[in-house]
Amino acid sequence: MKIPSLNPEVGSMVRVYGSHVNDLNDFYLYSSWSHHKLLQLDQQLAEAYSQSSSYNIYLFLFKINIISFIDRSSTTASEEFNIGDYCAYQSENEVWYRGLIRERDSNGNAIVFKIDYGDVQHIPIRLLRPLEEWMFEVPRLAIHCSLADLVKPINDWSSEVISQFGSQLTKSFLYGKFINYNKSTDILSVEIKEKESNISFNKVFEPYQKEQSTFPMNDKLVYKHIPMVKLDPNTSYKIHLLYCINPSHFYVYLRKKSKHIISCKTNCKKLENVFHQYHHQWSIKQLL
Structure with missing residues (x-):
């Protein structure tokens, strides 16, 4: 059983609250509804798992680092968890969380x-504890988002920019307009503004993207002699970002061609080494 994501309707504008931030293209928001529902869920999870007194004793022993005994039923339950399974656990601050196991x-x-x-x-x-059946009915309350029209630079967003963006999300009365939904990544592109502000966060952080990714380039000559691959516009392709200049000018390559890319880079490296070798020998001859 899968817990669905909570995806607001594209085109809607709602009040939003910030959650966890990885970068400007990978962060999480709450709508007013999910923010309120989260407070309810915290209480419901606590009530559901508070009946497990043996677990509370075990957690206490774990905190003071003197665990010497593991309840047989707990061991059996934990061995049943695999990558991709849903679970619940209690943190050190005694808050219960729903989780998805990514690695073991x-x-x-x-x-x-x-x-x-x-x-x-x-x-x-x-x-870890298994989720009860009713817990699968509540969607994932954190909405996975990316700032609309901003593409991650090839050298990534700087930690300073990410920190600044995270600080902006702590402000009160933020509103998000959901522009588009990417089904393959399960990410909503969003435009965020403060209440009664005409300038979006997207515009505020746009210069940082350009500073990191822009470089002078005239690629018309390259395309004249090395034509680009023509793709079927009705077919979906798995791609990898190679270089970003701006949201309307960036380069990708097909994932199925990744082996060719690696081979090409290897051959270019060999040619570079040969060039340096001959250049070094030529320089020595000139000195003699």
């Missing part, structure tokens, strides 16, 4: 994605 390691830990918040945590598998 040989030390008995799991990387758990908090579906209602957007961040990940490393959790001992023995502390």
